[in-house]
Amino acid sequence: MDLRQLRYFIAVVRERNFTRAAEQLNIAQPPLSRQIQLLEDEVGVPLLIRNSRPVQVTDAGRLFYEQAIQVLGRTEQMKVAARHVGIHQRRxxxxxxxxxxxxxxxxxxxxxxxxxAPDLDIQIVELMSTRQIQALKEGRIDIGFGRLHQSDPDIVSIVLEEEPLAIAAPVSSDIARESTPLPIEALAGQNMIVYPKEPRPGFADHVLNMFYGHGIQLGEVLEVGEIQxxxxxxxxxxxxxxxxxxxxxxxHDVHCRPIDGIRATSPVILSHRVNDRSEYIDLIKRLGQEIYTSDRSRPDAS
Structure with a gap:
């Protein structure tokens, strides 16, 4: 088994078609099919169902696909890390x-x-919570800060905070007359704007499930791309x-009130790869737990 075979297999799974995968890889289809067959022979079980259109992945193939992505991601990380060390660049x-x-x-x-860590080169990437998991497994990011729970066995997730949720209302609405916590039942029948429209599941589903869990029927629900x-x-x-x-x-042209209700919170979740032993992961975990369990309104919190 070599890395080339893993790349070939990933391309076929993503394209669901040998011809398109071969075009993407810039090779002929017969050599591609041969390499996939050799890969299956070495693994010992079928990874693909070829007699279907599009090509289907077996249960073993799905597991192998996830692992192959991780292997290639880690390989790329190894090259980048070695290159940085070799030319004395920052981590x-x-x-x-x-x-x-x-x-x-x-x-x-x-x-x-x-x-x-003043010598650390920090790169930040805006990613939706669900896409952070894939990015971690592919090695495109090292750590993620999201808002959705997940159960991927290759990812460690730590809830840093259960942040209270608030309702943002037009300043002309009756709800905007006070700033005290608003019982969630008071939002029954209200038109609601949720975000993001995609990917799903996402924060929009978290919000809607909170209302449904309280038996609250909303008015019109409008989905948009982002919070702004x-x-x-x-x-x-x-x-x-x-x-x-x-x-x-x-x-400042909308009025916010905390929501009083069961599960009226949104978690802040730190995620990283299971086997990542980087000293910086441990440092971020420690800093995160200190910051999110302290009162950030105090001057010394910064």
Missing amino acids: VLSIGFVASTLYGGLPILMRKLRQH AALGLVAAEFGMCVIPLSACQMR
């Missing part, structure tokens, strides 16, 4: 994040990370929007 750490975490403790964590668009539509009186409490600072 690189890639961090994925969802935009809403920037309104909470993540900027503080980044500042403290730079203080503790959602809050803009709230300001324009198209409806209301549930956001993390820390994001209430984003606009």
Whole structure:
């Protein structure tokens, strides 16, 4: 088994077609089919179902596909790390994040990370929570800060905080007359703007499931791409929007109130690969737990 065979197999799975995979790899189809057959012979079980259109993946093939992505991702990381060490460059750490975490403790964590590791080159990538998992497994990021629980056996996830949720309402609405916590039942029948429209499942599903879990029927539900668009539509009186409490600072032309209800929170989740033993992963975990369990409103939190 060699890395070329893994790349070939991944291409076939992604394209679901030998011809398209061969074109993508810039090789003829017969050699591609031969290499996949050799790979299956070595593994000892079928990985693909060839007599279907499109090509289907067996259960063993799905497992092998996930592992192959990780192997290639780690191989690329090895090359980059060796290159940096060989030419005496700084270490690189890639961090994925969802935009809403920037309104909470993540900027503080980044500042403290730079203080503790001044020689570390930090690269940040904005990624939805579900896409962070794949990016971790492919080696494109080293750590992720998201808001959705996942159960991938190759990923370690730590909940740093269960952040309260708030309702953002038009300033002209009755709800905007007070700032006290709002019982979630008071939102029954309200038009709701949720984000992101994709990928799914996402934060939008988390919000809708919270309402459904309380037996609350909403009015019209409008899906948009991101939080800025959602809050803009709230300001324009198209409806209301549930956001993390820390994001209430984003606009001054909407009114926010904390939501009082069971599961009216959104987790901030730190994720990394199971076998990643980097000293920087341990440092970020320690800093994250310190920051998210402290009162960030205090001057010494920064």
